[in-house]
Amino acid sequence: MNQKNEKLILGIETSCDETAASVVADGRMIKSSVVASQIDLHARYGGVVPEVASREHVKSILPVIDQALQEADISLKELTAIAVTYGPGLVGALLVGIAAAKGLASASQLPLVPVHHLEGHIASAYLADPGLEPPFLCLIVSGGHSSLVQVTGYTSFEVLGRTRDDAPGEALDKIARTIGLGYPGGPLIEKAAVGGKRDAFPLPVTHFPDSYDFSFSGVKTAAINWHQKLMREAEKEGRDWPSSCSQADFAATFQETVVQTLVGHARKALIQGGYPALVIAGGVSANLRLREA
Numbered sequence: 001m002n003q004k005n006e007k008l009i010l011g012i013e014t015s016c017d018e019t020a021a022s023v024v025a026d027g028r029m030i031k032s033s034v035v036a037s038q039i040d041l042h043a044r045y046g047g048v049v050p051e052v053a054s055r056e057h058v059k060s061i062l063p064v065i066d067q068a069l070q071e072a073d074i075s076l077k078e079l080t081a082i083a084v085t086y087g088p089g090l091v092g093a094l095l096v097g098i099a100a101a102k103g104l105a106s107a108s109q110l111p112l113v114p115v116h117h118l119e120g121h122i123a124s125a126y127l128a129d130p131g132l133e134p135p136f137l138c139l140i141v142s143g144g145h146s147s148l149v150q151v152t153g154y155t156s157f158e159v160l161g162r163t164r165d166d167a168p169g170e171a172l173d174k175i176a177r178t179i180g181l182g183y184p185g186g187p188l189i190e191k192a193a194v195g196g197k198r199d200a201f202p203l204p205v206t207h208f209p210d211s212y213d214f215s216f217s218g219v220k221t222a223a224i225n226w227h228q229k230l231m232r233e234a235e236k237e238g239r240d241w242p243s244s245c246s247q248a249d250f251a252a253t254f255q256e257t258v259v260q261t262l263v264g265h266a267r268k269a270l271i272q273g274g275y276p277a278l279v280i281a282g283g284v285s286a287n288l289r290l291r292e293a
Helices: 039-043 048-071 091-108 117-128 168-178 185-192 215-237 248-271 288-292
Strands: 008-013 019-024 029-037 081-087 112-116 136-141 146-154 156-162 277-281
Touching: 008 048, 008 091, 019 048, 019 146, 019 248, 029 048, 039 048, 081 091, 081 117, 091 112, 117 136, 117 146, 117 156, 117 277, 136 248, 156 248, 168 185, 168 215, 168 248, 168 288, 185 248, 215 248, 248 288
Parallel strands: 008 081, 081 112, 136 277
Antiparallel strands: 008 019, 019 029, 136 146, 146 156
């Protein structure tokens, strides 16, 4: 029950492989946060299958919303508005969240607020650090996105650079599968990299002159080629991995190259733009090596 006359927003997110709903009070306080993950399901296929994701969202969306409202101890009529991710993301997955949000907003006569996926990542920083205020530079790193964003206001931003091909999360997933780790790749590579050498073999770090854009397809392809070479060595030695490079070394080297690519671009933008703060958001931002760097 809303006894404090708070502005209560129900947020709905279905852009990829998680069905999520949350109630936030006055833009800063999380009253509830419910997530139905599909990781175990997609792990069977080595990555997210869009059609499967959409079907799972249909199953989960209403129970997740109901649970979010229950945990916040409020009813629909007490909400101020309903917000929903409208893109970018998997089209079929997004439509499930949008349809649910539209239906609830219409039935409850509540305003419907469409939220850009990148803007949602940026806004999460305000919840983590209530004292944070624009302007600042935001590095968004996730399974499907890699962007450097200049944040000039709470609802205004400009994308300075984005990935031209694979997102870092996609590259990590591919390499994790290549070396037999499974899905999701980011956390598994981070775990496998513990104790490994970060320079076991050379990998390219791609930079574009006069641009903050990212590229990870080159380093991904180079790593796959190195893996094939190392497996031939291992076969000759009668081992799973050659003496010159362990699985931990391989994981640590690839992870370090991805991290240094991201950090290099962010550092360049910070220096040239003179921003007072750098914020890291997105799923890959949980990587401890990225946070250390």
